[in-house]
Amino acid sequence: MSQPPDNAPEDATASPEAVAASDMAVIARQAIVDAKRVVVGYELFDRSTAHDAHTAASDAALLFNALSYGGAEALVGKLTVFINCTHESLAGGHLELVHPDKVVLEVPTLPEGATPEAIDACIGTFEGLKTRGFKLAFDQQVLRRPYAGWLPMASYIKFDMSAFKPELAAPLVQFARNYSQAELVAEKVETAEQFQRMSDLGVKLFQGYWFAKPSMVQAKTVRPSQAIIIQLINLVRRQASSAEIEDLLKKDPTLSFNLLRFINSSGFGLQCEITSFRHAVMILGLKKLFRWAALLLTTSRAGGSPPAVGTMAVVRGRLMELLAQELLPQEECDNAFVVGVFSMLDTMLGMPLESALGSVALPESVVDALLHDRGVFAPFLALTKACESGDEAAFAYNAGQLQLSNHQVNWAHLQALAWAESLGE
Incomplete structure (x- = not known):
């Protein structure tokens, strides 16, 4: 008052x-x-x-x-x-x-x-x-x-x-x-x-x-585009499966970042941290997910983050997920995707990556890769960055560390680029 x-x-x-x-x-x-x-x-x-x-x-x-x-x-x-x-x-x-x-x-x-x-x-x-x-x-x-x-x-x-x-x-x-x-x-x-x-x-x-x-x-806010939020609302309204909703969350780093940050805030009242998109969808439920998306829509802006930044983050996430599928269990592939997508949060938020990650709950293995360049996901992230930069020495070294062939990596990269391109269709 x-x-x-x-x-x-x-x-x-x-x-x-x-x-x-x-x-x-x-x-x-x-x-x-x-x-x-x-x-x-x-x-x-x-x-x-x-x-x-x-x-x-x-x-x-x-x-x-x-x-x-x-x-x-x-x-x-x-x-x-x-x-x-x-x-x-x-x-x-x-x-x-x-x-x-x-x-x-x-x-x-x-x-x-x-x-x-x-x-x-x-x-x-x-x-x-x-x-x-x-x-x-x-x-x-x-x-x-x-x-x-x-x-x-x-x-x-x-x-x-x-x-x-x-x-x-x-x-x-x-x-x-x-x-x-x-x-x-x-x-x-x-x-x-x-x-x-x-x-x-x-x-x-x-x-x-x-x-x-x-x-x-x-x-600093990182707001998804209104178009992607409307897609989420439409999925929820037709009672889409958790897998379909998770797929959309994985396609837009700003959407997934906001959801994880919101659901782990003290105001939500959970006693444990939620670190995966699927878990977040299950905990929130369709009704509350709809409320959250509707409120996010009212505070979003028409353009969202610069398209190139979001696209690059999604390509990173998808490439890391595909590479991890060759070597790691499925739950670790999900975390590999998160590492790739959130590796560009500093650019999206205009702040140091450590500060950005401080507002969202993530597994220790994910944080280790993003902040300390160590752990199971670090060579995957390094290889992904080498694919972007064309650094042949870094590419060869990290592919060798993971025992992946040039063909495996290049094919996964093409798939990731095609997948990211399809998101705008």
Whole structure:
């Protein structure tokens, strides 16, 4: 509910045009702390787009960007995320993609003049969210008589220190304690006096400039083209097999990268890391995969990554997969494909490869090949790069290391090129 005020520091806002041009997901976060200034959570604000009206679409985009692009571990770690919501967005499918333990939904009261029927009609939605495990936060307006039915739904009540006179603090806090089980949060705390007043009343959570101004978290995004996302959506809608969906994921490195990064984010709530495309599809299921793809489509751009980069990455992946089929078990061939495709993430993201790989879970053998040029996949990657560069000495050395003939390698390379070419048809 708290919005960074007009006097927010310059680094808490960003030019939407500059953001779009650089493919940056820009999210501002403001700490929520206890009385000892220990951070217990963050409220997030989207700074990737213009400051237009708060909408269901912007709610979904913020949560999606926070998990998919911002790197949830870097953004909030294991702490709670507070997200402002419209009533429309509370019914949004994007919430099905989030582990409810990680998110508090901040819900506004209805506009002035709302009928008692409209207010009461919201309770069913709140009950459904609570049943699913979500926590709800309201501001002090929920203490007004028409909203009595909402109070049992509140996990948090946030008191905006700029919205009421100091002498009203004690009766408001007491009323909230008498009629709800909610934790109380004092927000927009800007002075020591405000902090002390609320602390003396037993309030234990605080947010505001007196503690911390909003800070920026930026992440380079790698968004698939809209065309490839639409292909995925169409596959899901006709309930294609996991093998068909996995095949599409293998054809587009940006799509597969985003899926693995999303499903392994802390907001998804899994206890183990997912490192293969097939496993990701099985864990997510068709319904959630559709939700994810639909949200990805809304945040993508028409062109995607430069075509040459994506094509080269796909050729690398397919060539490594074909070469590995000569020597390794099938599950290792899948990892060989990942090594090839993700070997160009640094180019796609415009950052060091180590940083890029830090935001997606991969098997140790894959990371060893990509970052340290060692392990079972290293000679396959070196041979693949030699095929691209025409380095005959490197080609001969690595083919010899793998005991592959020139004919085997050249034939696999031709097949990989033809396969990549067929993807655009």
